[in-house]
Amino acid sequence: xxxxxxxxxxxxxxxxxxxxxxxxxxxxxxxxxxxxxxxxxxxxxxxxxxxxxxxxxxxxxxxxxxxxxxxxxxxxxxxxxxxxxxxxxxxx
Numbered sequence: 001x002x003x004x005x006x007x008x009x010x011x012x013x014x015x016x017x018x019x020x021x022x023x024x025x026x027x028x029x030x031x032x033x034x035x036x037x038x039x040x041x042x043x044x045x046x047x048x049x050x051x052x053x054x055x056x057x058x059x060x061x062x063x064x065x066x067x068x069x070x071x072x073x074x075x076x077x078x079x080x081x082x083x084x085x086x087x088x089x090x091x092x
Contacts, residue, residue: 002026005034 001015001023008015008027015025015037025037039045049057086092 002028002033004028 019037027035
């Protein structure tokens with residue numbers, strides 16, 4: 001279903017009901033598509049990944065991260081908060 005912005009403003013409740021029932025709603029401005037209304041994906045409606053699919057996603061993320069350059073070469077977290085304290089261990 002396509003509706004203009006003016007029509008959508010006057011029929012918001014009806015459009016939301018249609019979207020919730022599965023009908024796509026496109027809002028137009030000056031005859032051009034401007035927005036699409038779609039239902040919010042909830043835990044119940046979201047497709048569930050199998051254990052193996054989740055592991056694959058995490059492997060891909062780790063692989064991509066391993067290819068990124070180190071943002072702080074030579075730096076370690078060991079002394080990362082030294083700038084907050086003076087030579088006596090008190091906050092600066």
